[in-house]
Amino acid sequence: MNRVMNMERKVTKLGNSLGITMTDALKQIGLNQGDSVLINVNEAAGEIIIKKSTKVALPDGLGEDFIDTLSAVINEYDQTLQGLKDR
Incomplete structure (x- = not known):
C-alpha cells in the first residue's frame, strides 16, 4: 500500500538538538531504533527528505x-x- 501520510509536527528541543517526532511515519517505511537513514536537504525548496538507508x-x-x-x-x-x- 502506497499511502501518503500528511503530518504537522512542532520542532522541539531534544537534549542539545532540535527534533521532531514521527514514529508512525518511520514505522510505515520500516524504520526502527538504530536503523540508518539518508537525509537530503534542499534549502531552496525548504525540504528535508529522509530515506531508509540501503547500506x-x-x-x-x-x-x-x-x-x-x-x-x-x-x-x-x-x-x-x-x-x-x-x-
Whole structure:
C-alpha cells in the first residue's frame, strides 16, 4: 500500500538538538531504533527528505578502505568501464 501520510509536527528541543517526532511515519517505511537513514536537504525548496538507508554489510575480509579505493577507481575509469559494458 502506497499511502501518503500528511503530518504537522512542532520542532522541539531534544537534549542539545532540535527534533521532531514521527514514529508512525518511520514505522510505515520500516524504520526502527538504530536503523540508518539518508537525509537530503534542499534549502531552496525548504525540504528535508529522509530515506531508509540501503547500506549493505561488507563481506568478511573487505574493509571500508577497499570500498573507498574501488569507488575511486570506478570514478576514474567510468567511461572506459561503460565502453567495455556496451561492447
